[in-house]
Amino acid sequence: MANSILLTLSYRVLIVFCSLTYASSSFAMVNNDEFRISLINSLSKNSEIIRFYQDNGFQPLWVGNERKARERRSYFFKELKNASKHVLPALRYDLNYLKRQAISAKSSSDFGLAEALISIKFIEYSSNLQTGVLKPSSVDKEIVRKVPYRTTTAYLEKIRSVSPADFFKGIQPQSKQYSLLLQEKRRLEKIIAQGGWNSDLPGELIRPGDVGDKVILLRNTLIKRGYLERTSSDVYDGKLRSAVQLFQLRHGLAPDGIAGPATFSEMAKTAQERLASVLVALEREKWTNFDFGSRHVIVNLPDFSTKLFENGALIFETRNVIGTPIDEQRTPEFSDVIEHLITNPTWNVPKSITLKEYLPEMQKDPSAHDYLELIDLDRELVPRDLVNFNEYDEDTFPYDLKQFPSITNALGLVKFMFPNQYSIYLHDTPSKPLFDLEVRAFSHGCIRLQKPFEFAYELLKPQTEDPKTAFNDAIATGEETVVYLRKPVPVHLIYRTAFVDELGVINYRRDIYGRDAAIYEALINAGVQAESFSS
Template sequence: MGMQRGIHMTAAIFRRLALPAVVSLLAVPAAAVAQVTPFTQAVAVAASGDEALSTYYRESGYEPLWTDADADDRARREALLTAVSKTDLHGLPAGRYDADRLRSMMGDATDARARGQLEVELSRLFLRFASDISTGILEPEKVVSKIKRTAPENNRVELLRDLSTSRPHAFMDRLSPESLEYKRLVRERLRLIDAVQQGSWGEQVEAARLDEGASGADVVRLRDRLSAMGYLERSPTQTFDASMRQAVERFQADHGLKIDGIVGGKTRDELNTPPEDRLGSILVAMERERWMNRDRGERHVWVNLTDFRAKIIVDGETYFETKSVIGSDMPDRETPEFSDTMDHMVINPYWYVPRSIIVNEYLPDLRRNPYAHGQLDVINSRGQIVNRGRGFSNYSSRTFPFSMRQKPGPQNALGRVKFMFPNTYNIYLHDTPAQSLFEREVRAFSHGCIRLDDPYEFAEALLTLDGVADPMGTFQRHLTSGNNTRLELADPLPVHLVYRTAIAKLDGGVEYRDDIYGRDAQILEALQAEGVELPRAALRVASAAE
């Protein structure tokens, strides 16, 4: 009620600007735009500290964008009011736009000078709102150091120019990300809020294990929760039947769990997670989507770290998909988030051991036994293999002057192929001889690089998209040669390493994953610090990382 009353009050104040007695003060004739008037002087002074505002108003001859009495300015005012009133729909903090101060200025805008100041303040508000809703309210790396990406930047002058020539309501609607992912997240947020307002999803399931054939009070609780979540048609059954097992399997698939139709352990915990907590994941995913509100490439590689899967996306659809292993949840091994361009693959690669692994893991063994880790060559600065017989006991982690590498072969730590998108973090996708790890549900075991379950097929898919006539034959020819071979991609493609705990599905609904590195908890806390409001129960999401 308070928000709506404020909107009506503000609209009433705007209507005052259209009174005949005010029109003569606001309407600056086109032929007189170069004149210094109280209005133009006020605009120039108010905009002087902002280069984009100053540039726009100089170019427009200080024509008002908001505060004239004509239909165009009135439509822009109404569109801005409507857009700001719906900030909560996008998980943005309404208080961020200082509406009370603007209302006060509107009430005081009884002369040309005051209206000039109001003109600039409305433009300033619009630019801040446009930035927040299209590119996010947080700076990614300042919140989480492992997020090595920057949100896109709007051209603020262009925004004002475009607004001046566009249909205002449609223009405001286009400011938010237009991706289907974002629109589905907005819908899921509304669904979850409705669940909270309707009394959540019912009682929690307490039984240690429920399987097909079970009956009783816990089965009824399971039935009710699955129905409330949309996984099961409502029914009076008190027995864990085949339809309930299928609903559990669908729930497990949506939460990255082992699909066995049995409720126990992790499945029970996920079922008992309240909608308030899921709201936190949705709001963070929406902010992350705003950070990536840019062209991702018609063809690109998409690796969602929390999902432990790598995909090749073509025209919005999954062209190829495989399981992945990512960095462990130790601070120095977490896989960072960033985007870059894959331009080649290396078949039969050498593994050049990272310096951190050499000094922290291998050097202590070499000091005791110079022939330890014999599968690795010790290399000097000239690229020559070092005679291990001289020993390494005199070296410390600071003074050890050598590098180490593993020759190509089936036991190479990188397997038989690696996929390169050169970056400063030394992260890439690669094969691995440790195939048993792909059978785990949670696959965070590497030192940071991303291991693929089906690297040969991944290579074939890339070469097919690259236009190679015989993609698998070409790959196998280089593979069986045993030679270290660099294979360039004629058409490089973007690679996006992302971190989404809420993933909108193409057919509706949302999948959820664990916040394995605790990054979403940090982002949610930062969003709340900026004024994003959540039901109190959702604060548990933020405290999970403590």
């Protein structure tokens, strides 16, 4: 018995001795000139990472047998294994190669190389997770968003000072949109794995009261997509109509309860196509991975909507009209700050519109657009009958066009200014019937609001007890008046064809400018693994 106990104790002592010897050896391996030289040479093209190690005495983050280094390395490798969860190009991070380098390291030089390789991939992965895989403007020049890129040093300092779990959870987008879009991604992937939801669709208009095979096709489509409970009815009854209306609302269609071409077009979208929209939306969420502000405006272009939020709650929304889907008229994507309102605005016609649209028309008929005034280089008014428009072309026309304040002014009675190089702003319009349309892309790029007065009241609420009177008094002057916001309001022009509404429900919209299709293709080319558009 005594010999058995002695043998056990001796074995434990041997294990402790070997562990201490290994730890001591491992510590020595990563704390000598050979390790440091190898690390620097392996990071020769990454001067910022080298500076971090210099500033921290070349203490390793990933290699060696120190507990925190082991934890970081293990957690990071687990992150890379699940990279596709966040729509990231898993193969780009060379997980298996990194593992082999870390496991097979025997010399200080080996450890230096492994440390460098892991740090390089750590920076790349962290940046991709936090701010996206793609550079927005490289996909579409009209996505002029300023992505909030972080520095290499910031990532390295942070992972050194907090747990790896807190680090990676902290850098991914924290928005409700992101977390619920991830849920939708998993749901669609499951549907695709089960064969998708493809079903035959009717070829003719279906209205409430209809019966027969075409109603059965519609019924089955809605059941498969989760909009209707199972039923054997072949009648277009109230329940079926409600399901159609709900589908229409969640896809940006007029909820008239009549199933026609537009409704069937959206129903025909496959689970793969919807997944593509979700993957793009997740990438876009990374581009806007910053604080939108406690009080902010969101203009979602494909949704044709403008919404004002305060402390996470929707407090105002209105329909809008956005830029026409042709070159130089599509509304760009960017964030800025609404600084002031201008009531009774003058419309200074952009030069591009003057030369490409109005000049040719005035050459045919000098009285065309007679509500616009000619302004010369001295900023003086020039009577039209003194000008021969046919003497000029786009390169030589010396006049500007201007429309003075009036109820028929193209900008209406108010515009909301966030000065920017793209000359984009929100404004009123006399063309009210356009807001009744389903697809509202008719402007030259600026955003027209259906309810601009109500929007103005909400913006002015924080600075006056009676915003309605204050605003209407400015309108009543009939003169152009600047009304400054004491606290400017951030405004974000975004483009989401897949998004979560205020009730936490996923919605889909048409890719009106084709931007999401281009982003999806770019993601696939970058190595993101996903189902293709076609089923």
